[in-house]
Amino acid sequence: MQPKIIFKVAVNSIMKSRMRSLLTALGIIIGVAAVVVMVAIGDGAQLQVENQIASLGTNLIIITPGTSTTGGIRGGAGTFNRFTMDDVEKIKSEAVLISGVSPIVQSGGQIIGGVGNWFTQIQGVSPDYLEIRSWNLKSGEFFTERDVMSRAKVCILGSEVADNLFPDEDPVGQQVRIRTIPFKIIGVLKSKGQTAVGTSSDDLILAPSKTVLDRLSGRRFISSIQVSAASSDKNEAAQAELKSIMRESHKLEQGESDDFTIRDQSDLAETATETSRILTILLASVAGVSLIVGGIGIMNIMLVSVTERTREIGIRLSVGARASDILIQFLTEAIVLSLSGGTIGVALSFLITYILNNYSDQSAYIKPEIIVIAFGFAGAIGIFFGFYPAKKAAALNPIDALRYE
Amino acid sequence: MDNVIIKTVELSKTYKAGEIEIPALKSASIEIKKGEFIAIMGASGSGKSTLMNLFGCLDTPTSGEYFLDGQNTSKLTKNEYAAVRNQKIGFVFQGFNLLPRTTALENVELPLMYKRTNHLKDYSTKAKLALDKVGLSDRMHHVPSQLSGGQQQRVAIARALASEPSLILADEPTGNLDSKTSVEVFHLFQKLNDEGITIVMVTHERDFAMFAKRIIEMRDGKIIKDVAVKERLYAAEELKKIEAETNAE
Numbered sequence: 028m029q030p031k032i033i034f035k036v037a038v039n040s041i042m043k044s045r046m047r048s049l050l051t052a053l054g055i056i057i058g059v060a061a062v063v064v065m066v067a068i069g070d071g072a073q074l075q076v077e078n079q080i081a082s083l084g085t086n087l088i089i090i091t092p093g094t095s096t097t098g099g100i101r102g103g104a105g106t107f108n109r110f111t112m113d114d115v116e117k118i119k120s121e122a123v124l125i126s127g128v129s130p131i132v133q134s135g136g137q138i139i140g141g142v143g144n145w146f147t148q149i150q151g152v153s154p155d156y157l158e159i160r161s162w163n164l165k166s167g168e169f170f171t172e173r174d175v176m177s178r179a180k181v182c183i184l185g186s187e188v189a190d191n192l193f194p195d196e197d198p199v200g201q202q203v204r205i206r207t208i209p210f211k212i213i214g215v216l217k218s219k220g221q222t223a224v225g226t227s228s229d230d231l232i233l234a235p236s237k238t239v240l241d242r243l244s245g246r247r248f249i250s251s252i253q254v255s256a257a258s259s260d261k262n263e264a265a266q267a268e269l270k271s272i273m274r275e276s277h278k279l280e281q282g283e284s285d286d287f288t289i290r291d292q293s294d295l296a297e298t299a300t301e302t303s304r305i306l307t308i309l310l311a312s313v314a315g316v317s318l319i320v321g322g323i324g325i326m327n328i329m330l331v332s333v334t335e336r337t338r339e340i341g342i343r344l345s346v347g348a349r350a351s352d353i354l355i356q357f358l359t360e361a362i363v364l365s366l367s368g369g370t371i372g373v374a375l376s377f378l379i380t381y382i383l384n385n386y387s388d389q390s391a392y393i394k395p396e397i398i399v400i401a402f403g404f405a406g407a408i409g410i411f412f413g414f415y416p417a418k419k420a421a422a423l424n425p426i427d428a429l430r431y432e
Numbered sequence: 433m434d435n436v437i438i439k440t441v442e443l444s445k446t447y448k449a450g451e452i453e454i455p456a457l458k459s460a461s462i463e464i465k466k467g468e469f470i471a472i473m474g475a476s477g478s479g480k481s482t483l484m485n486l487f488g489c490l491d492t493p494t495s496g497e498y499f500l501d502g503q504n505t506s507k508l509t510k511n512e513y514a515a516v517r518n519q520k521i522g523f524v525f526q527g528f529n530l531l532p533r534t535t536a537l538e539n540v541e542l543p544l545m546y547k548r549t550n551h552l553k554d555y556s557t558k559a560k561l562a563l564d565k566v567g568l569s570d571r572m573h574h575v576p577s578q579l580s581g582g583q584q585q586r587v588a589i590a591r592a593l594a595s596e597p598s599l600i601l602a603d604e605p606t607g608n609l610d611s612k613t614s615v616e617v618f619h620l621f622q623k624l625n626d627e628g629i630t631i632v633m634v635t636h637e638r639d640f641a642m643f644a645k646r647i648i649e650m651r652d653g654k655i656i657k658d659v660a661v662k663e664r665l666y667a668a669e670e671l672k673k674i675e676a677e678t679n680a681e
Contacts, residue, residue, distance in 0.1 A: 032545050043533045342529050345490060346543035346591065347518020349511050425490045429529065 037359040040336075051328040052368035054321025055408065059372025059401045061314035064379045067391035069307025071383075074392050076299040086126075086256035086291075087159060088266055090273065093286040109277060109286060110249045112240070115153070117276045118254065124265035126257045127155030130249040132239040138232065140203030140212075141192035147185070149205060149232045151239025151249075159255040167199035167214030175235040178242060182210040186218040187229035208242055210234065262291055315404075321368070322408035329361055329416035340420050341428030354421035361413020362406060369405030373398055436502070437599055437630050438464035438487060443496035445482050456482040458653040459496065466598065469625045470632045471644035471661075479653035480634045481603060487632060488523060488601045489516045501598065518546050522592025524602035524633075528584045530576045536563060536587045537572040543595045562590040566620060582613035589620060593629075600624065602633035606640060612674055618643040619667035643667055 041048045092110055115130045122128070132151030137144055156162075157169050170181050182203070189198050198212045219228050240249070256265035266289050273287050333340070340353055380391040445457040457479045464470060472480045485491040486498060489505060498505045501520060508516065522543075523529075530539045540562050544555035563569050566586040576584050585605060592600050602621070606614035622643060625631050633644070641647050642665040649657035 036545070039534075039538075338529070339531055342531060343542065343546070344514070345488070345517060345523050345529070347514050347516075347546040347595070349514040349546070351511075352514075352546060426485055429490075429525070 033355055033359050034363070036356055037363045041360060041363060047328060047332075048364060051325055052364050052371065054324035055318070055365045055368030055405055056321075056372040056375060058314070058318030058321035059369045059405055060375040060379065061317050062311055062404070063373060063376035063393060063397055063401050064383075064391065065310035065314040066307055066397050067376065067380050067393045068383070068389060069303060069310050070394055070397075071390040071392040072306060073300060073303035075390060076303050079299075086259050086262050086265075088125075088254045088256060088262070088269065088289060088291050090252040090254065090269060091288050091290070092251070093284075093288050110252060111247060112237070112249065114273065114276050115236075115249070115252055118252065118269065118272055121272050122254070122265070122268050124257050124261045124268050125254050127153075127159045127255045129153035129156040129159055129253050130236045131251045131253055132236050132244055133250040134239050134243045136206045136243070138188065138192065138203050138205055140201065141196075141198065142194060143192065145188055145191045147188050147230050147232055149182075149234060149239060149243060151234055151236035151243070152253075153236055155255075156233065156253070159253050162219065163217040165215045165217040166197060167212070169214055170235050175237050178238045179235055180208060180210045180238060180242070181213045181235065183214040183216060183233040184212055185216050185229040185231040185233075188232055189215045205232070205234075205243065256291075262293070266291065318404060318408065322365070322412040325361055325365055325409065326412035326416060329357065329413055330419070332360075333357065333416050333420040336420075337423065337428050337431035340423050341425055341431065344423070344425035345429060350421040353423075354417045357417035357420045358410065358413050361417065362409035365405045365409030365413075366402070369402050372405070373401060376401075435466045436463055437466045437468075437500070438462065438632070439499040440486075441497045441499075443483075443486060443498055444494050445479075445486060445491065446494045455653055457486070457493075460653075460655050462648065462655065462658070464630065464632065466630055467625070467628055468630055468632075469621070469643075469645040470648060471641035471646070472632065472634045472648045472650065473636070473638070473641055474650035477652075478650040480650050482653075483650070484601055484603050484632070484634055487599075488521055489513045514546075515548065518543055518548075519595055520597050520599060522589075522595065522597040522600045524585070524588050524592050524600060524605045526604040526607040528576070528581075528588045528608070530584055530587055530591075532577070533575055535573050535575055536568060536579065536590075539576075539587055540572075540590045540594050542591060547595060559590075559594055562594045563587070565593060565624075566590045580613075581609050582616060585609060585613075585617055586620065589617070589624075593624070598628075598630060600629055600631045602631065604634050604636065607636070612671075614640065615667050615670050615674065619671060622667050639665075 090110075110130070112130060115128060118125070118128045129152045134149040134151065135147065136149060137146050153175060154169060154172055157164070164183070165186065167183070169183060170179065173179075174181055182205070184192070184198055184203075192198065192203065193201065198215055201212050202209050203212060204210070216229065216233070234243075236249070240246070254265070254269060256262040269289055270285070274285065277286055279286065343353060376393065380393055383389045383391045440460055440462050442459045442461055443457060444455070444459055447454045447456055460479075460483060472483065474480045482491070486493055489500070489508075493506070500516065503516075505513070505516065531542070537556065537559055540559040541555055544558055547555075560569060560572065563572050566589050568583060568586050568590065571579060571583060576587070579587065585608075589600075600621075605621075606617050609617065618640065621631055621633070631644075635641050642661055642663070644661055645664065646660050647657070648655055
């Protein structure tokens with residue numbers, strides 16, 4: 028028989044017993060919808076985690092001072108601090124795999140302004156810093172390179188600082204005193220909430236690096252350097268590049284160990300992604316069980332159908348159908364049933380995902396490949412569980428089948 | 433040999449029911465020529481249905497040989513059997529055996545769908561032609577439950593005709609029909625026979641056997657009588673008589 032006719036015959040006999048077909052397909056509908064939604068929830072969670080990691084700074088690379096060795100006695104991390112603005116300048120002019128670089132000049136102090144005072148940390152950074160950390164401004168604007176060069180007394184408040192000192196008004200344009208020096212507030216950071224490790228990244232003040240270096244800390248060295256790689260796949264190459272620039276900048280001889288440490292966020296990202304991946308597998312396997320149960324439902328109904336349609340099989344055989352024609356017909360019916368069940372299931376999962384995303388806190392995300400996989404599964408189940416009943420139908424003897432009452 | 437459509441040599445069939453062997457057909461040798469109209473008669477259990485099943489390639493003999501259209505069927509594979517059923521034979525059953533909830537047209541299309549040699553693109557045209565032949569072209573979109581017994585049997589005959597076979601096998605084709613409808617069916621058979629189609633049918637009633645050209649009688653799995661019909665009845669005339677009777681009443 029031509030494929031078109033086989034398909035037509037299969038669809039015809041499915042449509043002739045609509046209720047039964049619907050009930051049969053229901054197992055697959057629920058199974059496929061469950062698998063897709065479960066995986067979508069897992070992927071949604073993964074995406075959330077990834078976004079959170081990204082909020083720590085996309086492709087963030089942190090260079091911190093290394094250890095010092097004095098007379099054979101090794102100090103801990105940060106004991107040897109030799110980072111200067113020259114290192115930053117060298118990275119800025121020589122590194123090509125990065126999109127931004129900023130020194131971090133740490134300082135702290137009492138801030139006075141608005142309704143009172145507040146103790147917080149002050150970070151001297153470059154204009155790139157906002158982009159490096161992928162932070163956003165709530166209001167105002169960030170300082171420029173010119174502000175850095177002129178050691179301008181301008182600052183950006185973290186949202187927590189802003190809320191404490193200026194609870195009822197927009198701080199932009201106001202003044203605060205950091206220790207004794209007056210600074211003009213030119214912007215406020217958007218609240219980022221708690222970080223993954225529980226500290227608040229809202230409780231700080233950002234100011235131009237050179238301003239902090241010369242006017243507040245009074246030191247020559249900077250605490251660390253933060254760099255963002257041009258893209259996540261260039262992260263490792265960028266680290267290698269930075270390493271050689273830093274070694275050159277610090278005039279380290281061959282064989283001499285690094286006096287700095289380069290770290291990125293990949294460890295943290297890996298752990299978090301792994302966790303949500305396990306969650307996805309767990310959810311999908313629970314849903315997979317229901318898909319198999321749906322398949323058994325199909326086999327059950329197809330077996331009943333073979334018995335019920337014994338006479339039909341006899342008639343078909345008597346007019347010249349081969350055993351293989353009968354096999355293919357029943358198999359096609361099972362596959363058509365499970366694939367249409369799969370289609371409805373996928374449609375249903377889109378609906379559920381839409382509801383989850385719009386009317387609940389749970390975010391779900393359907394990856395295109397999961398639809399393909401769900402369809403493949405539905406088809407495979409149709410073949411697997413449809414084969415035995417189809418084989419049984421094809422093995423019937425025409426006379427016995429015709430005599431069957 | 434050319435004009436012989438069916439030839440059996442010592443054809444036997446034994447059914448096994450557990451340990452017991454039931455001989456249903458014992459060494460039957462028959463020759464049927466093209467264009468014949470045969471009525472097989474006999475009590476139930478006489479082996480006539482077994483013979484029909486063997487004729488129709490629905491069953492295989494225990495021993496003996498069966499030549500259909502010059503072809504020795506004992507050497508055929510299962511799939512070749514199916515092809516023979518599809519192209520050379522048209523079946524008409526007592527219980528009509530139409531697919532339920534399927535239109536008359538689709539039922540008639542059935543054997544054409546399984547035709548392998550030269551795929552028919554437009555098999556519904558052929559099916560419509562067959563339905564036209566049995567006078568049911570106005571009912572082709574009706575399902576069996578919307579048709580009378582006589583109409584259902586005519587759909588079944590159209591199905592048997594669809595693949596243009598040279599042989600029609602009818603197993604008590606009028607067993608479920610009243611006598612007037614039966615005569616109408618025989619009228620159709622005689623018309624088809626006049627067109628050159630060989631017909632072999634099983635019947636219980638001697639009156640109906642008289643519509644055939646030759647009667648084979650069976651008892652206990654053996655052919656006991658094989659005679660030509662001397663005073664053949666013609667269904668067209670019988671129908672006129674029946675109509676006259678009903679008008680007289």
